[in-house]
Amino acid sequence: MKIILGLLKPRSGQVVFDGQPLTGLTTPQIVRRGIGSVPESRRLFGTMTVRENVLMGAYTRSDAHEVAEDYESILDLFPKLRERHSQQAGTLSGGEQQMVAMARALMGRPRLIVMDEPTMGLSPLHVDRVLEMIQTINRQGVSIFMVEQNASLALQIAHRGYVLQTGRIVLSGPAADLARDPQIRDAYWAVPRPPDTAIPTGPD
Known part of the structure; x- marks a missing residue:
C-alpha cells in the first residue's frame, strides 16, 4: 500500500x-x-474536530x-458523523473514528481506496457497520483494495482475493x-483451543 x-x-x-x-509520482x-x-x-488528528x-x-x-x-453528501452517508461534526476526533469510539477515516478518503473523490485493516480493534457491532459501509461505497463506483487479516469477513464482501505468505501471493x-478452499479454511477459520483449557458448562 505504501508503494501504491x-x-x-x-x-x-x-x-x-x-x-x-x-x-515516481x-x-x-x-x-x-x-x-x-x-x-x-485511522491516523486521525485527535485534537481536531470531526469536520x-x-x-x-x-x-x-x-x-x-x-x-x-x-461534505454534505458524505454526512448523509455517515449520519453519525453529522451528530459528531464539532466533536474532537480523539474522543470518538473506534468505529466512529473508522467512519471519519473513510469519509476523509472520500473527500478526495477517489476511484480507488486502499484500506489497511479497517476492522482492527473494533467491536463486533462496529465491524458489521464498517463492512456494510465498505460495500455501500463500492456500489457507488469506488473500487476498494483492502488488506484484512480477518479472512472470513473480508471474503464475505470481496469480489476477488489474494492470499500472501511471507510477501508472496500463494493463492x-x-x-x-x-x-471454500480447504487451505484457507484450515489457516484462517480454525482457532485451536489451547491444551488443558477448561470449557465451563455451568456455575461452579
Whole structure:
C-alpha cells in the first residue's frame, strides 16, 4: 500500500493505474490521480474536530463549492458523523473514528481506496457497520483494495482475493472460491483451543 501511495519505491516493476504509471509520482500527485487511503489505526488528528479531519481529505482540491457539497453528501452517508461534526476526533469510539477515516478518503473523490485493516480493534457491532459501509461505497463506483487479516469477513464482501505468505501471493481467485478452499479454511477459520483449557458448562 505504501508503494501504491508513493511512500516507498518498489525494488522492481511499476504501479499502473488506469493505464498510467504511478511509480515516481509524489503522494499528492497520486491522490490527485484518484487514489485515497484509509490507513491502519485511522491516523486521525485527535485534537481536531470531526469536520476538520474529514475536510483534510480535500486538501488537493480547490473547488470550494463542490467540496462543501461533497461534505454534505458524505454526512448523509455517515449520519453519525453529522451528530459528531464539532466533536474532537480523539474522543470518538473506534468505529466512529473508522467512519471519519473513510469519509476523509472520500473527500478526495477517489476511484480507488486502499484500506489497511479497517476492522482492527473494533467491536463486533462496529465491524458489521464498517463492512456494510465498505460495500455501500463500492456500489457507488469506488473500487476498494483492502488488506484484512480477518479472512472470513473480508471474503464475505470481496469480489476477488489474494492470499500472501511471507510477501508472496500463494493463492488468488474469486473470493467465493477462496472462502471454500480447504487451505484457507484450515489457516484462517480454525482457532485451536489451547491444551488443558477448561470449557465451563455451568456455575461452579
